[in-house]
Amino acid sequence: MSAKLTIIGTSLPNMPWEDKPVGYNEVLWRHSGNPVIDTNPIPCAQSIYNSAVIPFAGAFVGVFRVDYKSCMPFLHTGTSNDGLQWDIEHERIQFICDDPEIATMTYAYDPRVCKIEDDYYITWCNCYHGPTIGVARTRDFKTIYQMENSYLPFNRNGVLFPRKIKGKFLMLNRPSDNGHTPFGDIFLSESDDMIHWGRHRFVMGAGGQWWQGTKVGAGPNPIETTEGWLLIYHGVLNTCNGFVYNMGAALLDIDKPWKVLHRTNRYILNPELPYETTGKTPNVAFPCAALVDALTGRIAIYYGGADTYTCIAYTQIDELIDFIKANSEVF
Numbered sequence: 001m002s003a004k005l006t007i008i009g010t011s012l013p014n015m016p017w018e019d020k021p022v023g024y025n026e027v028l029w030r031h032s033g034n035p036v037i038d039t040n041p042i043p044c045a046q047s048i049y050n051s052a053v054i055p056f057a058g059a060f061v062g063v064f065r066v067d068y069k070s071c072m073p074f075l076h077t078g079t080s081n082d083g084l085q086w087d088i089e090h091e092r093i094q095f096i097c098d099d100p101e102i103a104t105m106t107y108a109y110d111p112r113v114c115k116i117e118d119d120y121y122i123t124w125c126n127c128y129h130g131p132t133i134g135v136a137r138t139r140d141f142k143t144i145y146q147m148e149n150s151y152l153p154f155n156r157n158g159v160l161f162p163r164k165i166k167g168k169f170l171m172l173n174r175p176s177d178n179g180h181t182p183f184g185d186i187f188l189s190e191s192d193d194m195i196h197w198g199r200h201r202f203v204m205g206a207g208g209q210w211w212q213g214t215k216v217g218a219g220p221n222p223i224e225t226t227e228g229w230l231l232i233y234h235g236v237l238n239t240c241n242g243f244v245y246n247m248g249a250a251l252l253d254i255d256k257p258w259k260v261l262h263r264t265n266r267y268i269l270n271p272e273l274p275y276e277t278t279g280k281t282p283n284v285a286f287p288c289a290a291l292v293d294a295l296t297g298r299i300a301i302y303y304g305g306a307d308t309y310t311c312i313a314y315t316q317i318d319e320l321i322d323f324i325k326a327n328s329e330v331f
């Protein structure tokens with residue numbers, strides 16, 4: 001148990017957890033039962049990955065990226081008592097939306113879920129003449145209201161902060177193109193109403209080392225700590241055989257979260273096990289959610305493996321923060 005309470009939040013004793021294997025040297029370690037969601041998980045789907053989970057009503061709910069046998073992705077909800085075994089709805093989310101211009105659902109992928117005050121917000125890569133960030137709001141994961149798309153296309157990786165800062169909602173996002181985007185920096189946008197977004201600030205860009213030299217994008221919702229906002233992100237390497245999606249970590253200023261305090265100059269996890277190196281897109285570890293226990297400092301990161309599997313990796317907050325500071329480079 002962590003003696004100091006580094007994470008600012010609540011206790012979550014029922015979250016998934018495994019201690020670090022004895023003799024293992026890295027700062028993140030994988031769940032021994034990975035992948036937690038394997039191929040062909042429900043009748044319509046070939047795979048479920050890059051998905052978001054959150055504590056709800058004493059258990060867990062998830063919003064999942066479900067790739068159909070048409071190869072088109074849509075969002076489904078699911079529930080779990082332990083965060084490991086998931087009962088996923090066979091039908092996709094039917095959003096309630098009173099504007100037919102916005103209600104079109106061509107595809108939907110890479111969801112995040114964030115609780116802010118009494119509402120749960122879902123953000124995802126939504127199609128409106130190309131990829132942009134869709135937003136929806138719910139209190140029960142049954143009645144889900146689709147709101148306005150937040151940005152003009154093209155944009156991906158819309159990741160909300162779990163509380164307002166100076167009265168504003170904040171969302172990290174990554175302007176992109178309509179394809180497999182060979183560039184990408186993280187920006188921060190703010191809003192009074194979750195509809196109109198502006199006052200955009202640059203947070204951090206690709207570059208530095210090759211593991212994050214091509215593009216970067218926010219992963220799970222930032223985690224509030226006494227050392228700043230912990231941001232786990234993906235950093236992409238370009239190779240002769242295509243992109244490699246690694247995980248990195250940064251600490252952002254608590255009051256001005258577009259200011260990067262520390263940022264790892266090496267990855268914290270890279271694709272190396274078969275469920276990360278072999279699948280629809282080889283060599284992808286793509287984090288979209290984290291469960292945290294403020295009392296013990298435990299963190300379980302949910303990530304997609306090879307655009308095919310849902311996986312978990314664990315870390316401990318004080319160890320991760322020490323690692324970030326010891327391998328820090330801000331550029």
Ligand code: BMA
Pocket residue numbers: 050109110180181245281284286304307
């Ligand atoms: C990104 C997104 C992710 C995917 C990744 C690797 O651009 O499409 O959904 O995991 O590429 O293919």
